[in-house]
Amino acid sequence: MTTKLEESKGAKTATISIDGKSAEFPLVTGTEQETAINIEKLRAATNCITLDPGFGNTGSCKSAITFIDGEKGILRYRGYPIEELAAKSTFLEVAWLLIHGELPTHAELEGFTSEVRVHTMLHQDFGRFFDALPKDAHPMPVCAAAVGALATFYQQPESEQQIHDTIIRLIAKMPTMAASSYKHSIGQPFNYPLNRLDYASNFLRMMFAVPCEEYEVDPVLARALDLLLILHADHEQNCSTSTVRMVGSSMANLPASIAAGISALWGPLHGGANQQVIEMLERIEAEEGTADKFLAKAKDKNDTTRLMGFGHRVYKSYDPRAAILKKACGDVLQRMGGPSRLLEIAMRLEEVALKDDYFVSRKLYPNVDFYSGVIYKALGIPVNMFTVMFTIGRLPGWIAQWQEMRRDKDFRIARPRQVYVGSPKRMYVPLADRG
Numbered sequence: 001m002t003t004k005l006e007e008s009k010g011a012k013t014a015t016i017s018i019d020g021k022s023a024e025f026p027l028v029t030g031t032e033q034e035t036a037i038n039i040e041k042l043r044a045a046t047n048c049i050t051l052d053p054g055f056g057n058t059g060s061c062k063s064a065i066t067f068i069d070g071e072k073g074i075l076r077y078r079g080y081p082i083e084e085l086a087a088k089s090t091f092l093e094v095a096w097l098l099i100h101g102e103l104p105t106h107a108e109l110e111g112f113t114s115e116v117r118v119h120t121m122l123h124q125d126f127g128r129f130f131d132a133l134p135k136d137a138h139p140m141p142v143c144a145a146a147v148g149a150l151a152t153f154y155q156q157p158e159s160e161q162q163i164h165d166t167i168i169r170l171i172a173k174m175p176t177m178a179a180s181s182y183k184h185s186i187g188q189p190f191n192y193p194l195n196r197l198d199y200a201s202n203f204l205r206m207m208f209a210v211p212c213e214e215y216e217v218d219p220v221l222a223r224a225l226d227l228l229l230i231l232h233a234d235h236e237q238n239c240s241t242s243t244v245r246m247v248g249s250s251m252a253n254l255p256a257s258i259a260a261g262i263s264a265l266w267g268p269l270h271g272g273a274n275q276q277v278i279e280m281l282e283r284i285e286a287e288e289g290t291a292d293k294f295l296a297k298a299k300d301k302n303d304t305t306r307l308m309g310f311g312h313r314v315y316k317s318y319d320p321r322a323a324i325l326k327k328a329c330g331d332v333l334q335r336m337g338g339p340s341r342l343l344e345i346a347m348r349l350e351e352v353a354l355k356d357d358y359f360v361s362r363k364l365y366p367n368v369d370f371y372s373g374v375i376y377k378a379l380g381i382p383v384n385m386f387t388v389m390f391t392i393g394r395l396p397g398w399i400a401q402w403q404e405m406r407r408d409k410d411f412r413i414a415r416p417r418q419v420y421v422g423s424p425k426r427m428y429v430p431l432a433d434r435g
């Protein structure tokens with residue numbers, strides 16, 4: 001097979017030749033000049049399919065939401081650099097931006113914020129839902145189940161208005177569900193949301209207040225949490241987002257699609273890495289081990305240890321979110337009254353890894369999860385809630401991607417093919433003859 005790129009009358013094409021037969025395929029170029037071969041007609045023209053394990057070379061859709069240049073370490077939501085949004089915006093503003101495509105006007109943001117505010121409470125019967133689950137349940141499956149269960153409380157037909165209401169309910173109730181899952185796990189009473197507080201402060205209060213004591217939210221910590229949510233808000237076609245689109249492509253409703261995304265995010269190679277990072281740092285601290293000793297294990301091909309929070313499928317230079325978080329770590333820890341041993345270990349690991357040929361040659365740099373855990377820990381968030389925090393942040397991105405998929409004129413149910421490598425046809429052997 002040969003592939004040739006050509007340009008005729010300004011329209012570029014790729015010619016693919018297999019066994020002497022050639023077929024031409026259009027090239028699609030994105031805003032930032034990233035080029036793709038549109039192979040929709042490949043099988044019809046050549047009787048071949050493509051094989052791309054892990055989809056490293058496969059574009060599953062055209063999207064106008066997030067742009068990443070992994071080589072240059074660039075991340076933009078709807079064209080806006082992540083550094084600017086992190087410095088100047090708020091999570092709810094970014095949520096609107098992702099979902100609607102433009103920054104909100106003053107009136108739009110006010111309207112959106114108040115809609116979210118008045119939908120923060122859970123249906124009273126949700127209490128029975130939490131009661132039915134084991135106390136030591138990990139909060140991620142609890143959140144996935146709670147989001148799926150939302151669809152059982154609101155069962156109207158799926159009109160545009162109902163989808164709008166569902167979006168508001170999901171964004172409004174996710175922190176309440178997350179905090180409730182935590183309170184359930186430690187046997188404390190749930191806190192009702194307090195709607196005069198901003199999004200991040202409300203969540204911190206629901207997590208940490210107890211009925212018998214006053215609780216004041218520290219605005220510096222609330223801002224740090226808001227920043228974390230902004231940095232996690234979208235990341236184009238990653239594992240969980242592709243899952244949301246895949247499930248949604250069957251016309252499954254929004255809560256069902258998001259619940260599937262939460263399950264995908266839970267895995268240690270994806271959102272679950274933030275929990276793994278802090279456990280790794282704590283292990284190194286407890287064993288009084290050194291960065292160098294741990295890195296030797298991470299490099300050893302006979303050892304399954306990986307340097308968690310390092311490496312990324314797309315970023316082949318520094319993840320810009322990790323750079324922002326590394327700085328934020330310093331600010332939060334200063335507020336909390338001093339340096340942290342875990343941050344010191346993380347910084348030492350990074351320093352040594354970035355000078356080591358194993359990591360340099362494979363272009364392995366810190367990703368968003370490398371420093372987020374240190375901040376969550378400083379905020380007092382329990383380790384098994386880290387990935388839930390990621391979930392709250394990623395929610396607007398999943399919603400925006402789900403909507404974009406449903407409105408795409410090229411929309412089709414997602415249904416990859418395969419190359420079958422199993423047994424050729426054979427005859428059934430009756431049980432009695434099988435020995």
Ligand code: ACO
Binds near residue numbers: 268269273310311367
């Ligand atoms: N530690 C040690 N070696 C690593 C690491 C790591 N963290 N990451 C990749 N490598 C090595 C692999 O062993 C492989 O080496 P080889 O070429 O000698 O076989 C090479 O680097 C390429 O790695 P792949 O696993 O093929 O890269 P892939 O793009 O498939 O995986 C992933 C990316 C899953 C993020 C990987 O780097 C990893 O496991 N990192 C640790 C987990 C983590 O931090 N995940 C969070 C990602 S960000 C997010 O989802 C929010």
